Amino acid sequence: MEMTAASPAANTSGAEPAIEYCGAGVAAFSVAYRQLHGYLALGVCLFGLTTNILSIVVLTRKTMASPTNAILAGLAIADIMVMVMYVPFTLHYYIQAFGASSLTYGWAVFMLTYVHVTQVFHTVSIWLTVVLAVWRYLAIGHPSLNREWCSMKNTSVAIVSAYIFCPILCIPSFLTFAITPIDNSTGRFLVDFSDLSKQSNKLLEKLNFWVYSVHVKLLPCVILTIFSCCLIWELLKVKKRKSELLHRATAGNSKLSCAERHTVRTTRMLLAILLLFLLTEFPQGILSLLSGILGEQFLDQCYNKMGDLMDILALINSAINFIFYCSMSTQFRSTFQQLFLSFEWMPRPFKMGIASDGTDCTRV
Template identity: 55%
Template sequence: MNHSLAHCGARLRLWSEAYHPVHLYASLLVCVFGSVANSLNIAVLTRREMSSPTNAILTGLAVADLLVMLEYIPFTAQAFLPQEQRLSYGWALFVLFHSHFAQVCHTVAIWLTVILAVWRYLAVVHPQRSREWCGARTTAAAIAAAYLASPLLCVPLYLAFDVSARGLGRATQYRVGLSALAERRVLGELSLRQLNFWVYSVAIKIIPCAALTVLSLRLVCALLETKKRRLQLAGGRNKQLAGKERQTDRTTRMLLAVLLLFLITEFPQGILGLLSVFLGEAFFSSCYVPLGELMDILALVNSAVNFILYCSMSRQFRATFSQVFRPRLLRRPAVPPPSGATNTQVTQV
């Protein structure tokens, strides 16, 4: 029996080979769109009128997603290069850099999403205290921590893979593969290769997904409680409070959509990585590798669609986007607010 086909069979391998040419063009389209979309996100979210802790986190998320998109475009271009160039030492080094850089940026995005969920939960459940707990300095420190800790979390990945050379006649081919350290025991009976899968599947995927699941459920419960409380409100003052709560609800729903997209794309990857630890090389070769490009395109789509979510679910984002990018001749003259109205907002997204 062929052990490389022991778990998922030959059909998945055949499907992977058929999907490969589709993936090349699909990923290029998604990356080009995502690069433009995340650039627009950054341009809008960094406006002074959009200044808030939540939008600072969304800006950090957009930067990480933009880096993933920009770097993935030349990686995809390898399919259109001559075979000799794709097997050169320089290109192998770039592929190695790609695997490290993309994983680090994606890890940053994952943990920023967790921070976003925590900040949103505190804003909904503890609106008064959250202004102190989630202020500008705390938010900046949390974003910096995500960007600084993620490269450290990926250290096992750096050590587990390297460029290897293989002589073929007079020519030498270079490919990215397991390093000489990959099978060395680092923690008891745990090899570096296994440690890398544990870090990838548990610390980078499953733990953040579990945290997002719990926080998302708590946010949904908080939304239902807020809706019930709003129905009990009456009087002019309470109507004003209800309007602020409706704004908070819209923001929370939009961020819940962002969180759910992350769960849909990240949780299956964590499960597959964990199964690769327990079931070994046979599962990794027959299941994980054939699904690699599918997981890539899902992650890319997830990194590209936030702009669509913001435009469809955030009135303030649409208004600011229109103000920044609409030609001056098409802009409507500003209408002064009615007397007694204020511009204070509970949240800004």
């Protein structure tokens, strides 16, 4: 079972000819990796829970208040909820730490809760990342619009809207799956397609597939790709401008201001977050779309076999942002040091810490 949702509905109308989409190598990899996945996923989750909590503590300080940091804090909360649900899931279904049957009613209730909660919060994470990309593009490409549109008030509205809208977007999934008894006499249960999803030629099942594969996966990935390209273009323009300034005769115009340097560093950090997100989400969206188009054979041979790998990539994406903050944001490092570290530590300045206009850049 995948982290972000149950397997998408497949086109099951009529018998399908035997087609081999993914060979024995994919199946062998799936079996081999499954032996490691539980322990690896547990380690990533524990690391990610710790770092995301630390990130929230740092990003919510008064000195760190900004629209970008507010979005990053909202993103960290969503990632925490995903990993909180994944820990008991991996302990039971991969490591088998609890020693109980997976077919009891209690574990069926947990499984259904796990599917819905992780899908909702992962969807929140996806769309907050889209908001982050749009906000950052406005900040670097259209500063006047950024001041008007990306205020703290509008940012708060965007974050709250994501947390309200995403559960609504996941309603088809809520209705598609239900706890189903395997055999009433044995008391064994599993999560399967609901009776409602099987009515009207599986209309609800198909609707859930399109919502999941297109609106939850591919559409935000396409938007992120567009804005990531725009951000890269803006960074290239800044680099070109800096090169032109360096060739000017007057030394006073030979360097970028502290504000410009801060903007470039922040944009590079957020661009790294966006590109990592695309690397983990785009493949899953494409596989999900192909599963619906090509049917159950592709779903069984490819999508399900790659499920554990897609899970660990998504978990790594949720856990690694703290590393980007520490490595690329001097302000984040300084605030983190003030809150958690007792020894004296001076952040790396920009070339002695003084800009061409005499401004101290060491705190940027």
